[in-house]
Amino acid sequence: MFPMLRQILRAGLISEPAPIADDALRATTERLTLALRKQLGRALVIRHVDAGSCNGCELEIHALSNPYYNLEALGIKFAASPRHADLLLVTGPVAANMEVALKRAYDATPEPKLVVAVGDCGCTGGIFGESYACRGKIANVIPVDVAIPGCPPTPLQLIEGILAAIAPAK
Amino acid sequence: MQFLDQAIEFKLLADHATLTYAARVGERDLLAFCSAAHRAERRLVALWGSDERDRDTKFGYALHLAFDLAEGLCCLTLPLATNQPEFPDLALIFPAAERMQRALRDLCGITAQDGDQRPWLRHANWPADHYPLRRDTPDLRFETANEDYPFVRVEGDGVHEVAVGPIHAGIIEPGHFRFSVMGENVLRLEERLGWKHKGIERRFVGMTLADGVRLAGRVCGDSTVAYAWAYCQGAEAIGGTLPPPRALWLRALLLERERVANHLGDLGYLGNDVALSFGLAQFSRLREDWLRLNARLFGHRLLIDRVIPGGVAVDLTAEGTLAIIEQCQAVAAEVRRLKKIYDEHAGLQDRFLSTGRVTPQLAQRLGVIGLVGRASAQAWDLRCNHPFDPYEQLAVQMAIERNGDVAARALVRFAEIAESLRLIQSIAAGLPPGVLRTDVHSAPERRGFGWIEGWRGDVLVALETGVDGKIRRCHCHDPSWQNWPALEHAAIDNIVPDFPLINKSFNLAYAGQDL
Numbered sequence: 001m002f003p004m005l006r007q008i009l010r011a012g013l014i015s016e017p018a019p020i021a022d023d024a025l026r027a028t029t030e031r032l033t034l035a036l037r038k039q040l041g042r043a044l045v046i047r048h049v050d051a052g053s054c055n056g057c058e059l060e061i062h063a064l065s066n067p068y069y070n071l072e073a074l075g076i077k078f079a080a081s082p083r084h085a086d087l088l089l090v091t092g093p094v095a096a097n098m099e100v101a102l103k104r105a106y107d108a109t110p111e112p113k114l115v116v117a118v119g120d121c122g123c124t125g126g127i128f129g130e131s132y133a134c135r136g137k138i139a140n141v142i143p144v145d146v147a148i149p150g151c152p153p154t155p156l157q158l159i160e161g162i163l164a165a166i167a168p169a170k
Numbered sequence: 171m172q173f174l175d176q177a178i179e180f181k182l183l184a185d186h187a188t189l190t191y192a193a194r195v196g197e198r199d200l201l202a203f204c205s206a207a208h209r210a211e212r213r214l215v216a217l218w219g220s221d222e223r224d225r226d227t228k229f230g231y232a233l234h235l236a237f238d239l240a241e242g243l244c245c246l247t248l249p250l251a252t253n254q255p256e257f258p259d260l261a262l263i264f265p266a267a268e269r270m271q272r273a274l275r276d277l278c279g280i281t282a283q284d285g286d287q288r289p290w291l292r293h294a295n296w297p298a299d300h301y302p303l304r305r306d307t308p309d310l311r312f313e314t315a316n317e318d319y320p321f322v323r324v325e326g327d328g329v330h331e332v333a334v335g336p337i338h339a340g341i342i343e344p345g346h347f348r349f350s351v352m353g354e355n356v357l358r359l360e361e362r363l364g365w366k367h368k369g370i371e372r373r374f375v376g377m378t379l380a381d382g383v384r385l386a387g388r389v390c391g392d393s394t395v396a397y398a399w400a401y402c403q404g405a406e407a408i409g410g411t412l413p414p415p416r417a418l419w420l421r422a423l424l425l426e427r428e429r430v431a432n433h434l435g436d437l438g439y440l441g442n443d444v445a446l447s448f449g450l451a452q453f454s455r456l457r458e459d460w461l462r463l464n465a466r467l468f469g470h471r472l473l474i475d476r477v478i479p480g481g482v483a484v485d486l487t488a489e490g491t492l493a494i495i496e497q498c499q500a501v502a503a504e505v506r507r508l509k510k511i512y513d514e515h516a517g518l519q520d521r522f523l524s525t526g527r528v529t530p531q532l533a534q535r536l537g538v539i540g541l542v543g544r545a546s547a548q549a550w551d552l553r554c555n556h557p558f559d560p561y562e563q564l565a566v567q568m569a570i571e572r573n574g575d576v577a578a579r580a581l582v583r584f585a586e587i588a589e590s591l592r593l594i595q596s597i598a599a600g601l602p603p604g605v606l607r608t609d610v611h612s613a614p615e616r617r618g619f620g621w622i623e624g625w626r627g628d629v630l631v632a633l634e635t636g637v638d639g640k641i642r643r644c645h646c647h648d649p650s651w652q653n654w655p656a657l658e659h660a661a662i663d664n665i666v667p668d669f670p671l672i673n674k675s676f677n678l679a680y681a682g683q684d685l
């Protein structure tokens with residue numbers, strides 16, 4: 001027990017202040033009504049869906065929970081089921097084999113809901129594009145509210161994008 | 171050259187970093203060679219196919235196999251008849267071949283006779299006769315359909331099935347696991363993967379050698395350096411180019427940094443999976459420090475697009491060298507402290523020990539490789555078995571454990587972090603001076619192979635150019651192909667709630683093998 005406590009004290013508090021929302025990342029404005037924002041406030045539950053990424057975006061989404069970014073301190077947490085979620089955080093391009101699963105996750109998420117597309121592939125289809133096996137960008141399959149580019153986006157860019165989905169517009 | 175006392179004449183391919191041999195064989199010689207390789211306890215590295223109808227009307231398809239022999243990488247090509255591209259089921263000799271054969275059928279329409287004929291990458295979302303890697307297959311789109319996949323059923327009183335995925339409960343890649351359970355005990359696990367198939371191999375066709383590296387670096391995001399380096403080895407072999415020494419040393423530095431970053435992440439999550447969230451907080455802090463230094467020195471946290479044909483896109487300054495050495499020493503001390511805490515934590519050890527065992531005998535039979543293999547006494551590590559520059563000069567110490575359980579896989583990670591930290595410091599201190607890249611000029615109709623020990627295991631890239639010097643075929647092989655089947659065995663007789671822990675201790679790639 002003592003070595004653990006010593007290690008916790010040695011590491012200290014390292015959480016950093018959150019960045020502010022990046023409004024430029026908003027793909028839609030009409031869906032982000034005032035009522036929705038009022039309802040969600042800044043307590044947000046996210047369900048992550050990997051629709052076909054290279055796993056790079058997942059690594060950076062994981063990083064959001066590390067002590068530096070400490071996403072939970074902002075009242076934002078990840079849920080295991082889309083039924084508990086306010087927001088779907090979707091990486092990809094959408095692989096054809098994942099299309100049905102992604103649509104079902106979207107349908108299972110209760111209204112009002114938000115969708116954030118993550119990464120260059122999620123925003124445009126990226127290097128994988130569209131083909132027999134690939135549907136391209138997330139917006140080709142479900143409606144997207146905020147799109148965060150980057151290959152992969154850094155944790156800070158991810159937080160800016162997630163906050164853009166819920167913070168009131170300036 | 172002949173190997174394993176077989177009458178097959180191999181040709182040494184020029185300009186490869188690892189000694190690489192190739193030969194064309196007939197079916198009978200191929201089977202004899204496979205049996206001989208199996209008897210000699212050598213291993214199958216990869217299996218793939220190609221459409222050669224534009225070159226040969228009678229034998230219009232080809233099956234390719236790569237083996238790890240003591241002498242180097244050994245590639246066999248079996249020409250197959252245009253009207254009936256079939257070959258004998260090789261999974262009877264090398265069980266790991268089974269899913270590769272199924273994928274080959276989905277992509278090229280080349281069939282293993284009497285093998286498992288269920289599709290692997292194709293989930294009914296394109297027609298069964300649409301073979302994307304055949305050269306005359308048009309670029310079409312199809313309606314999504316719902317597949318009814320014939321899982322193997324376990325029958326009996328009280329047996330029920332638990333279906334998990336493709337979307338999992340955490341921040342994980344998609345895959346489907348079908349457990350047959352009795353109470354809490356797993357009787358059988360069957361995996362269904364291929365959800366992330368994006369048509370990468372078809373995408374490669376027609377790309378220039380220079381462009382292809384971007385795609386290779388995005389096959390599997392956590393192993394981007396390994397894939398990009400393997401791809402570049404292939405491209406450099408085609409171009410007859412030798413990268414400058416400084417570039418090779420910097421590539422090794424990046425590869426070892428990738429290994430440490432992944433191991434740090436995994437050790438944190440292994441702690442978290444046994445309710446020691448302290449471990450996740452500590453290791454994810456170290457991982458973040460690690461990635462931030464990557465961003466500061468190399469301009470990218472995960473090192474994507476840093477390795478390019480002919481060399482590297484980054485350099486290391488004297489100040490950067492100091493920062494790296496300083497960080498290695500700090501992380502080494504921290505990891506030593508955390509290892510002691512893990513070692514002495516009764517609750518953690520209770521969950522780790524004897525959980526998800528793959529015995530050395532089973533690992534040998536299944537052909538388990540990489541980190542998971544080394545935790546089950548399988549001494550495969552290219553950096554030691556076939557060391558190329560700069561590993562030849564660094565004398566890498568292989569991490570080996572025998573117990574094959576979650577604890578052993580954690581111990582291998584701890585040992586490899588320590589060794590990689592030593593390597594990184596040696597590389598940073600011994601970095602030769604000179605330029606960072608040389609030009610790679612493509613050549614028509616040439617083959618090049620790249621083979622790199624990534625953090626999961628060895629990654630193979632088999633590259634071939636067409637008459638125009640552009641990519642004709644590029645096959646990327648992830649070590650997860652060999653190790654996914656072992657996870658099915660590791661889960662047997664464990665309780666369902668331990669599966670996430672076992673799965674994490676393997677941490678296999680979905681994207682890397684779905685392609």
